[in-house]
Amino acid sequence: MVRPTIKDVAQAAGVSIATVDRVVNNRGGVSMRKHALVARAIAELNYVRDLSAANLSRKRNYRLMFVLPEGDNAFFSTLRNLVRAKEPEAALLRTVLELRLVPGFDSDALVEEIDQIDASRIDGVAIVATESQVVRDAIRRLIQRGVQVLTLVSDLPSSGRHGYVGIDNVAAGRTAARFMGRYLSRTGGKVAVLAGSMIARDHLERRLGFDQIMREDFPHVDVMPSVETLDDRNHVERLVSEALRNEDLAGIYNIGAGNQGLIEAVANVTFEHRPVTIAHDLLQVTRQGVEAGLIDIVIDQAPEREITTAIELLRALSDGQAISEARAAIGIGVYVRDNLPQPGEISAPQPAEPLVRVGET
Numbered sequence: 001m002v003r004p005t006i007k008d009v010a011q012a013a014g015v016s017i018a019t020v021d022r023v024v025n026n027r028g029g030v031s032m033r034k035h036a037l038v039a040r041a042i043a044e045l046n047y048v049r050d051l052s053a054a055n056l057s058r059k060r061n062y063r064l065m066f067v068l069p070e071g072d073n074a075f076f077s078t079l080r081n082l083v084r085a086k087e088p089e090a091a092l093l094r095t096v097l098e099l100r101l102v103p104g105f106d107s108d109a110l111v112e113e114i115d116q117i118d119a120s121r122i123d124g125v126a127i128v129a130t131e132s133q134v135v136r137d138a139i140r141r142l143i144q145r146g147v148q149v150l151t152l153v154s155d156l157p158s159s160g161r162h163g164y165v166g167i168d169n170v171a172a173g174r175t176a177a178r179f180m181g182r183y184l185s186r187t188g189g190k191v192a193v194l195a196g197s198m199i200a201r202d203h204l205e206r207r208l209g210f211d212q213i214m215r216e217d218f219p220h221v222d223v224m225p226s227v228e229t230l231d232d233r234n235h236v237e238r239l240v241s242e243a244l245r246n247e248d249l250a251g252i253y254n255i256g257a258g259n260q261g262l263i264e265a266v267a268n269v270t271f272e273h274r275p276v277t278i279a280h281d282l283l284q285v286t287r288q289g290v291e292a293g294l295i296d297i298v299i300d301q302a303p304e305r306e307i308t309t310a311i312e313l314l315r316a317l318s319d320g321q322a323i324s325e326a327r328a329a330i331g332i333g334v335y336v337r338d339n340l341p342q343p344g345e346i347s348a349p350q351p352a353e354p355l356v357r358v359g360e361t
């Protein structure tokens with residue numbers, strides 16, 4: 001069967017090809033009546049926009065960059081691998097992906113990397129930001145040089161970035177607290193909270209959301225101050241092992257990474273003395289922890305969808321399109337042993353409302 005073209009859609013709708021092009025590329029300037037005619041023709045013909053062909057016709061090349069933390073953090077290792085895996089697919093759409101790595105939680109190194117970006121050859125950048133004024137200033141400078149910027153995973157409002165791709169981290173923390181509080185609603189006890197670094201806004205927001213629910217709905221549970229781990233598995237193992245010596249310890253919430261250390265420490269405790277354990281990101285290590293009964297709940301943020309969405313939105317921004325929250329809504333996944341998906345089959349649920357923050361200044 002011959003695939004319908006934009007010309008076929010124009011003929012079916014009784015409008016010009018230029019009108020159809022405006023509709024499918026969200027360029028505006030089309031009346032509601034004509035927009036409806038085009039939409040109906042697209043549905044009837046089952047027309048699918050060929051992005052590759054559109055780019056070829058415009059001879060448009062895109063050069064996009066991801067600035068991600070380096071190191072052995074399992075989540076960021078996954079993000080790095082996903083960017084590399086997307087390179088062949090992106091090339092078909094005339095898009096070149098570059099990957100730059102910086103030390104985790106190092107604002108000065110991140111600023112240095114941002115300032116070195118050549119705006120004459122890079123269209124858009126996705127950045128895992130740290131909570132720092134110097135990073136805000138660096139992002140503003142990059143935008144002033146004409147580069148489109150998204151924050152990824154960890155947001156940085158008031159930086160002038162064009163949008164944020166990632167879950168609502170306050171909601172993620174509230175979700176963790178809801179489960180933790182229900183588990184401990186009768187027994188109470190102490191809850192240890194581990195965070196990679198509180199200069200990471202995603203960790204800060206998760207702690208904020210966690211405290212909101214625990215304070216409001218479960219005040220009898222004693223939530224301890226955050227302990228920073230720099231997402232180092234050895235540091236996590238040592239801290240958890242020390243915390244487990246406290247007979248009142250009833251729960252552990254690991255906001256960040258280093259979950260291999262968490263699992264190794266909890267594995268040394270008999271089943272009846274194991275605390276309720278909640279972690280983030282369904283990766284190989286956390287999956288194994290859930291399957292072994294060493295992690296009770298994993299809160300996931302669908303990293304593949306985050307990378308795919310960031311590429312899509314950076315291309316759109318490079319074309320001068322406004323991006324909407326609905327185009328980058330990333331849902332929060334909650335997994336226990338009984339609903340673990342097969343490896344490679346994780347897909348984020350659609351949230352009740354969009355979670356991407358667009359255009360905040």
